Amino acid sequence: MTAASRRAVFFDRDGVLNEAIVRDGKPYSPAGLEELVIPGDAHEALRRLQDAGFVLIGATNQPDVARGIQRREIVEALNAALLDRLPLERIYVCYHDDRDGCSCRKPRPGLLLQAAEEYGIDLARSFMIGDRWRDVEAGRRAGCRTVIHRQVALRCRIVGAQPGRRQRRSPMIPITDLRVKIFADGADLQGMQAMSRKPWIKGFTTNPTLMRKAGVADYRRFALDVVKAIPDRPISFEVFSDEFAEMAHQAREIATWGRHVYVKIPITNTRGESSIALIRDLGAAGIKINVTAILALDQVRDAVAGLAGAGPAYVSVFAGRIADTGRDPVPLMAAAAELVAVAPNVELIWASPRELLNIYHADAIGCHIITVTHEILDKLDLVGKDLHDYSLETVRMFRNDAVRAGYTLATRAGSKA
Ligand SMILES: [Mg+2]
Structure with a gap:
């Protein structure tokens, strides 16, 4: 074991690394590999974090195994597919249900503490990214900084960003x-x-x-x-x-x-x-x-x-x-x-x-x-206003107000204010 010197980013799985499956407005884990969807920019985002020196680790609750509605082999197959397609070091899993009283089911910090021990991670310099309060709370209890991530917001961001192309209005969801x-x-x-x-x-x-x-x-x-x-x-x-x-x-x-x-x-x-x-x-x-x-x-x-x-x-x-x-x-x-x-x-x-x-x-x-x-x-x-246009309006506002106020400063010889 090394001294706790490495920095990590911990990721919740469903709704962060892969898309959650929404039924009746509620998010669920993918039932199998056919439902596994990894957001298009996930690999690139993780690779950049890896390049910046972070160890990337998944931490997921999979209580459906204890509840008898999901098989452990399927959870393992999904995790293997994620490890194969994303630059993750490892995915830690809690298979328990609430009543099991384990120390690893988020919001308890057990998965993060175990990873810290095994990878020599300095938790105070690490982050937990999740889409639910359980993730954020687990990160907080482990002493990490926490980020709440919502794929809805992420999708807005991806659709809105079109490098090299000026848009009058980015296609944000109207209010x-x-x-x-x-x-x-x-x-x-x-x-x-x-x-x-x-x-x-x-x-x-x-x-x-x-x-x-x-x-x-x-x-x-x-x-x-x-x-x-x-x-x-x-x-x-x-x-x-x-x-x-x-x-x-x-x-x-x-x-x-x-x-x-x-x-x-x-x-x-x-x-x-x-x-x-x-x-x-x-x-x-x-x-x-x-x-x-x-x-x-x-x-x-x-x-x-x-x-x-x-x-x-x-x-x-x-x-x-x-x-x-x-x-x-x-x-x-x-x-x-x-x-x-x-x-x-x-x-x-x-x-x-x-x-x-x-x-x-x-x-x-x-x-x-x-x-x-x-x-x-x-x-x-x-909503969705072009930011370059908005910048220009802001510049004009400052200029107009200065002119209206009649402000003057000493000018260079020969030039006009
Ligand atoms: Mg989640």
Whole structure:
């Protein structure tokens, strides 16, 4: 064994090294060699990493073997084909199921730790690339840096990149063709009505902060006007009491405003006391709930548990506020999507996006809904815009503003500003 000095890139297998097989919107392993598809740029990408000095290692969970729905020989044949066609050193496999309590099933870091031992890998200088929270978490627990990889995003990138050919518009997926539903977040009636004329706006959310900013003085009157003006799409209004009994009262009233109204309940009150008991009661009473102000995964898990078995409900995770703390919201939201998947009545909302790109992030990780401010929606015309054209516009903007401001500097003798 050598000292731990080599750097590695660990790869999850299905959905990263080879394409996952999607059935009913869910990713599965290839059933056999006939279903094995390796993305066209995978070999080149791996070769470059190898040239840069990384040891390339696969790390895959294959629980279907323990579950009796896949044969170990087929997993081995698939791995052999990958090792044959890609410059990988080795693929480590966990064949266990959750109940086996092994130390190697991701998110546990066993596969990576074993590889580190056998190849002399310095984990702190290594990376784990995966498409699910289990991969990222295994990498994190092993002490690696982690990357979440989505083949949807990768495909956009490959299609968009055409060296040597200038395109007016790169063929990105238009926002309106994405699976994620776009909700408009705002609180001025006129703006909301304008948004409601766009058929691809699938719902609306408001909150007391936006309403205050928009100058709304009478909460009930404003809400009733909105509900009347937009009768055909879900709209969320928030309770604002800090006492659970009063919140319940407000929730019951808000729910009477329309069948398409969702009641926003913050995950705690201002004293940090959990709202889950209230959420459970209101859900049982048939009230549509939007659990809001969630920033952590344990809050997602608790909210989903409280809503399971109730009617339609949303769980709003404030991804933008998470990003504001310096944390990447994408793997966290991907993990949230998996937690929400156990309750078919619950949809996950990517709340407080900070940029238009977040709409693509939300779509790629299987988030159901993203609430987008009117300000970000105003940028939709930029989707796929040629970057050279955009650069030129930027240069012109700086120049025009400098001219308009009348700025002058000393010029070279004989030249004009
Ligand atoms: Mg995978």
